[in-house]
Amino acid sequence: MQVVAGRSYFKFNGVSSLDFGLGIEEKKITKRARKRLSIISVPGRSQDYVYGDGTWENMEVTYRVWCVSKEKDEIFQRVDEIIRWLSPEKYCVLADNYDPEYFRYGVCTGPVDPELLLRRAARQELVFTCDPYKYSWxxxxxxxxxxxxxxxxxxxxxxxxxxxxxxxxxxxxxxxxxxxxxxxxxxxxxxxxxxxxxxxxxxxxxxxxxxxxxxxxxxxxxxxxxxxxxxxxxxxxxxxxxxxxxxxx
The missing domain is CATH 2.60.120.860 (Jelly Rolls)
Incomplete structure (x- = not known):
């Protein structure tokens, strides 16, 4: 499939979304990384005790993807391949052209809905749970x-x-x-x-x-x-x- 310059895309596990005719309409940070903290009430003390172990919770990135009309037939034929691409049970490199100097490690927890693809729907959301850090290329x-x-x-x-x-x-x-x-x-x-x-x-x-x-x-x-x-x-x-x-x- 020809990759057309100017389209927004993400790349996961070494494969570009454009290879399947999927572009990005919108990228959202749907859950930001937060420090892991424990708040402990101490008898006889008004102020709670705050303990942190220096680690961060995972964050989430959501891409609203769409398929180019002229490529819908090809997407229709590759539904199973798309699902396999987004379904490895491990963290993989996740990058996009919104933030080209950095990448993340993520796993897709909101994969492509095959029913939407089979009905040739234009848009759906993919959710990636990610390592809280982003890494410099x-x-x-x-x-x-x-x-x-x-x-x-x-x-x-x-x-x-x-x-x-x-x-x-x-x-x-x-x-x-x-x-x-x-x-x-x-x-x-x-x-x-x-x-x-x-x-x-x-x-x-x-x-x-x-x-x-x-x-x-x-x-x-x-x-x-x-x-x-x-x-x-x-x-x-x-x-x-x-x-x-x-x-x-």
Whole structure:
């Protein structure tokens, strides 16, 4: 199907809505992200106690979609394919041309109504429940730093959970903003994925959690961040790679 310039669209799980002849008439944030808070009444105290764990609730994006009249016959023939496209039971990348510098992770909870499509109706709403953060496309690229020190600035105002790639051999010490981890038996590269909270061999992708010593995973705070690596016990530290995953609410 030909994609016509100028139409509004969304892209989900790597596929554009325009591939099915579906354009966007309107985008709405139908539920905004809110901090998770617990309000606890304390006997003998007038003011309730407010506790937050630093996390956010999911948010919702709704697209009112319409189909171009000349493409209705093709949509009619592809109803099952459209439903399968919008029905993976996992979070997938969701992006649109309203906000081209960012993307979200979402799952479609209000999928295409096949009855509406079969009646050739022009409009219906698709609801996506999303990770509360939206992520910068620019922050999803690998930044390479030659040498053993990297300084990186977080302009988004929210903590980011990066992938840190450490290049070298043997035992290496990784330090991010003063917090350190020891990485043992590095062959060529080892990756620390802070969002997934896992360590993998950078070449094979195999689990390498046993090679990491130290609690938690690196976090990139708002403002300047310093990442350093150094060889220990004869290890060699070469260079640093960072996928910062900049994000904001």
């Amino acid at each position: 620019a922050g999803n690229q690998v930044l390479r730093f030659r040498g053993t020190t990297a300084k990186i600035h977080n302009l988004e105002g929210y903590e980011a959970l990066p992938v840190i790639r450490v290049y070298g051999a043997g035992s290496i010490k990784l330090t991010v903003n003063g917090q350190s981890w020891t990485l043992a038996n590095v062959a060529t590269r080892i990756d620390l994925d802070s969002a997934a909270m896992r360590t993998t061999d950078g070449l094979t992708g195999n689990a390498a959690d046993s090679k990491k010593t130290g609690s938690g995973y690196p976090v990139l705070v708002p403002g300047e961040n310093t990442v350093t690596i150094s060889g220990i016990s004869g290890g060699i530290a070469d260079q640093i790679g960072i996928i910062p995953r900049w994000r904001r609410i």
